[in-house]
Amino acid sequence: MPKKTCPQCGFVGTTLGGFACHVRFGKCGVTEEQLFWAKVDKTSSPGGCWLWLGFLNHDGYGRVGPKRGVRSGGRAHKVIWEMIHGKVPAGMSVMHTCDVRACVNPAHLKAGTHRENMDDCYAKRRHIFGERNSHAKLTEEQVLEIRQFAGKATQREVAARYGVSQTAIAAIFNRRSWKFL
Numbered sequence: 001m002p003k004k005t006c007p008q009c010g011f012v013g014t015t016l017g018g019f020a021c022h023v024r025f026g027k028c029g030v031t032e033e034q035l036f037w038a039k040v041d042k043t044s045s046p047g048g049c050w051l052w053l054g055f056l057n058h059d060g061y062g063r064v065g066p067k068r069g070v071r072s073g074g075r076a077h078k079v080i081w082e083m084i085h086g087k088v089p090a091g092m093s094v095m096h097t098c099d100v101r102a103c104v105n106p107a108h109l110k111a112g113t114h115r116e117n118m119d120d121c122y123a124k125r126r127h128i129f130g131e132r133n134s135h136a137k138l139t140e141e142q143v144l145e146i147r148q149f150a151g152k153a154t155q156r157e158v159a160a161r162y163g164v165s166q167t168a169i170a171a172i173f174n175r176r177s178w179k180f181l
């Protein structure tokens with residue numbers, strides 16, 4: 001049973017329906033924005049990333065449902081960027097400077113054209129391949145972080161969070177890869 005705690009008054013909903021009812025009729029004054037930020041973990045990532053604790057897409061991006069009259073749904077990092085800067089201009093997209101797809105720290109997000117996005121991606125890849133061989137996608141810091149999840153989260157959840165394959169996570173958990181760390 002999912003448990004949700006109200007960030008305003010501490011009410012604990014033991015069913016999703018009960019919690020939704022509290023938000024609509026509980027009159028504690030909790031706002032949509034408070035509920036939104038309650039789903040963000042600002043402290044556990046050493047890189048300063050704010051990790052989205054809500055639903056993650058299969059591609060590792062956080063996902064937010066639409067709320068009538070408040071926002072349209074979509075990728076969490078984009079929704080946050082738009083909450084601060086307004087609508088993303090046509091032809092641009094919101095990208096991560098930190099490469100952590102589940103990250104929603106506004107300081108790690110910037111809007112760029114698709115072209116810039118690709119250039120950025122290639123530049124980073126060149127960088128990664130330059131300093132490291134086949135472990136391309138993850139940094140040492142992330143691998144150490146991932147090990148902390150062993151036994152606490154499923155391989156699939158962790159894989160989604162970091163945008164890598166489940167096999168890669170299994171190898172990290174079992175220390176078959178990144179042995180030198």
Ligand SMILES: [Zn+2]
Pocket residue numbers: 006007008009010011022026028029030
């Ligand atoms: Zn409340």
Ligand SMILES: [Zn+2]
Pocket residue numbers: 048049050098099100103104105108
């Ligand atoms: Zn980040």
